[in-house]
Amino acid sequence: MAVIVWIVEGTWPACVDAARAHASEGDDVVLLHVTGDEMPGAAHGAYAGLLGRARPDRDPGTRVEGMAVAAGERLLAEAAGRLGRPCARSERSGRVEREVVAAAEGADLLVLARDGDITHLGPRSLGPVSRFIVDHAPCPVLLVWPETTPSTSTLPPPPR
Amino acid sequence: MVLGCAVIRPWGLPEAVVAVPAAGAVIAAGAIPLDHAVAEAARLGPVIGFLAAILVLAQLCDDEGLFHACGGWMARRAAGSPRRLLVLVFVTASSVTAVLSLDATVVLLTPVVFATAARLGARAKPHVYACTHLSNTASLLLPVSNLTNLLAFAASGLSFTRFAALMALPWLVAIAAEYAVIRRFFATDLDAGAGAPATSVSPELPMFALLTVVGTLAGLVLTSVLGVDPAWAAAAGAAILAARALARRRTTAPAIVRAAALPFCAFVLALGIVVRAVVDNGLADALGRLVPAGTGLGALLAVAVLAAVLANVINNLPAVLVLLPLTAPIGPGAVLAVLLGVNIGPNLTYAGSLATLLWRRVVREHDTAVDLGEFTRLGLFAVSTALPLSVMALWVSLQVIGG
Numbered sequence: 001m002a003v004i005v006w007i008v009e010g011t012w013p014a015c016v017d018a019a020r021a022h023a024s025e026g027d028d029v030v031l032l033h034v035t036g037d038e039m040p041g042a043a044h045g046a047y048a049g050l051l052g053r054a055r056p057d058r059d060p061g062t063r064v065e066g067m068a069v070a071a072g073e074r075l076l077a078e079a080a081g082r083l084g085r086p087c088a089r090s091e092r093s094g095r096v097e098r099e100v101v102a103a104a105e106g107a108d109l110l111v112l113a114r115d116g117d118i119t120h121l122g123p124r125s126l127g128p129v130s131r132f133i134v135d136h137a138p139c140p141v142l143l144v145w146p147e148t149t150p151s152t153s154t155l156p157p158p159p160r
Numbered sequence: 161m162v163l164g165c166a167v168i169r170p171w172g173l174p175e176a177v178v179a180v181p182a183a184g185a186v187i188a189a190g191a192i193p194l195d196h197a198v199a200e201a202a203r204l205g206p207v208i209g210f211l212a213a214i215l216v217l218a219q220l221c222d223d224e225g226l227f228h229a230c231g232g233w234m235a236r237r238a239a240g241s242p243r244r245l246l247v248l249v250f251v252t253a254s255s256v257t258a259v260l261s262l263d264a265t266v267v268l269l270t271p272v273v274f275a276t277a278a279r280l281g282a283r284a285k286p287h288v289y290a291c292t293h294l295s296n297t298a299s300l301l302l303p304v305s306n307l308t309n310l311l312a313f314a315a316s317g318l319s320f321t322r323f324a325a326l327m328a329l330p331w332l333v334a335i336a337a338e339y340a341v342i343r344r345f346f347a348t349d350l351d352a353g354a355g356a357p358a359t360s361v362s363p364e365l366p367m368f369a370l371l372t373v374v375g376t377l378a379g380l381v382l383t384s385v386l387g388v389d390p391a392w393a394a395a396a397g398a399a400i401l402a403a404r405a406l407a408r409r410r411t412t413a414p415a416i417v418r419a420a421a422l423p424f425c426a427f428v429l430a431l432g433i434v435v436r437a438v439v440d441n442g443l444a445d446a447l448g449r450l451v452p453a454g455t456g457l458g459a460l461l462a463v464a465v466l467a468a469v470l471a472n473v474i475n476n477l478p479a480v481l482v483l484l485p486l487t488a489p490i491g492p493g494a495v496l497a498v499l500l501g502v503n504i505g506p507n508l509t510y511a512g513s514l515a516t517l518l519w520r521r522v523v524r525e526h527d528t529a530v531d532l533g534e535f536t537r538l539g540l541f542a543v544s545t546a547l548p549l550s551v552m553a554l555w556v557s558l559q560v561i562g563g
Contacts, residue, residue, distance in 0.1 A: 010352030046292035049512020071278035
């Protein structure tokens with residue numbers, strides 16, 4: 001079985017633990033991290049806004065791009081350490097939600113964490129990115145709570 | 161027509177290579193009398209010297225490791241909490257922008273902030289966006305914070321300390337508004353927590369660089385009180401750091417000259433002359449009708465909104481050059497309202513203005529398709545909150561301190 005574990009800053013330990021609990025020894029586990037375009041983009045944009053300082057070697061966006069890839073690889077190494085069994089690592093960049101969906105093609109399971117309001121059960125526990133991935137995933141999905149799962153007392157009252 | 165081309169090209173092509181010949185052309189074509197051009201150059205000269213000194217100072221602080229040390233300090237104090245990190249990023253980015261100018265925040269601090277967030281295992285997006293936004297919003301406080309301020313400072317007739325006193329409240333209010341917006345906009349990312357405990361040892365704070373910056377700041381106030389051009393204080397600060405760095409062989413003379421960004425300085429001078437020609441040749445009459453006279457709250461708000469719109473269409477640098485001759489006769493209040501507009505306004509558009517954005521689209525400098533939707537939504541919230549509130553704060557300052 002091919003299991004893809006989407007690693008995101010902050011919430012990844014829950015995904016790794018879920019993969020360890022649900023994948024059997026012989027399964028191929030791939031740890032996936034996606035670096036978004038937004039941060040280098042924001043830095044490129046801010047530099048472009050400085051009219052007349054046209055020195056591409058000083059563009060902070062380029063520095064952020066390089067650091068983002070290194071940071072993603074560091075995070076994957078940490079996650080691999082927590083998983084504690086052989087696994088593959090995949091570092092991608094682009095639009096996060098689309099890259100995750102593309103990477104999940106042909107997989108037997110995609111593990112991801114909720115990234116919205118994690119204090120209540122309900123649709124708001126999925127942010128826009130994980131909502132897109134859950135809605136468009138081309139494979140079975142294992143959706144985990146990053147911290148303690150809220151109790152059923154957080155359910156909204158039934159409609160009248 | 162010729163004039164139009166000459167003006168639009170330097171805005172699209174941010175290069176002295178085009179702007180300087182364009183300035184030469186408008187003088188040669190008689191669009192601006194030579195004595196007006198000379199007067200404009202004489203007015204801009206000290207301002208540009210001031211700017212070059214601050215750019216050198218910021219670069220030397222980076223060479224001394226000041227920004228690196230800031231990153232270590234933020235990581236330590238954040239103690240693994242993204243929300244605490246955001247507060248620290250706000251404090252750092254606001255101070256760096258105010259004292260060492262927005263260039264320092266964009267070029268030198270933003271990568272450090274990203275690295276700090278990544279080191280903590282936190283999502284870096286709120287912190288990086290905060291940094292890029294604050295490079296504009298937090299550049300209200302001092303004349304040195306932004307080139308737009310330096311230009312307005314020269315035109316307004318205010319002293320350094322009076323400028324800072326009038327802008328202190330709008331500066332604080334704009335930063336607070338920005339903080340509220342970013343904290344809410346990125347609530348999910350901030351709640352996600354941070355994985356890694358800050359284990360690594362923090363680099364030592366470069367005390368000499370820090371004290372030089374503090375001393376320069378004191379010098380700016382002192383020169384202003386004594387009636388000396390504060391550019392001398394900035395130059396002295398840069399000279400002290402440069403002498404030390406050269407003596408210790410941490411930098412070279414060519415590196416310092418490069419840090420002064422001489423082509424950029426030439427570009428600003430040329431842009432000033434071209435814009436003066438356009439303003440003299442009819443733009444003053446056209447825009448003059450749009451600029452409301454008076455310094456009531458409504459008039460200030462209208463001036464700030466006009467400035468923000470103009471900054472978003474062209475860029476804040478030409479916008480301030482166009483609006484200064486029209487608002488300077490009204491008084492310092494109107495000039496400062498222009499600054500609120502041109503400094504906060506650029507957060508609305510990715511790349512600071514439509515002109516820059518279109519230009520970048522044309523040349524496709526970076527192939528990444530950036531999600532403009534999120535950027536613009538954040539900008540819309542931030543500008544629509546920070547701009548009116550800071551104009552009100554300016555009005556209060558003007559009432560209390562007096563224009």
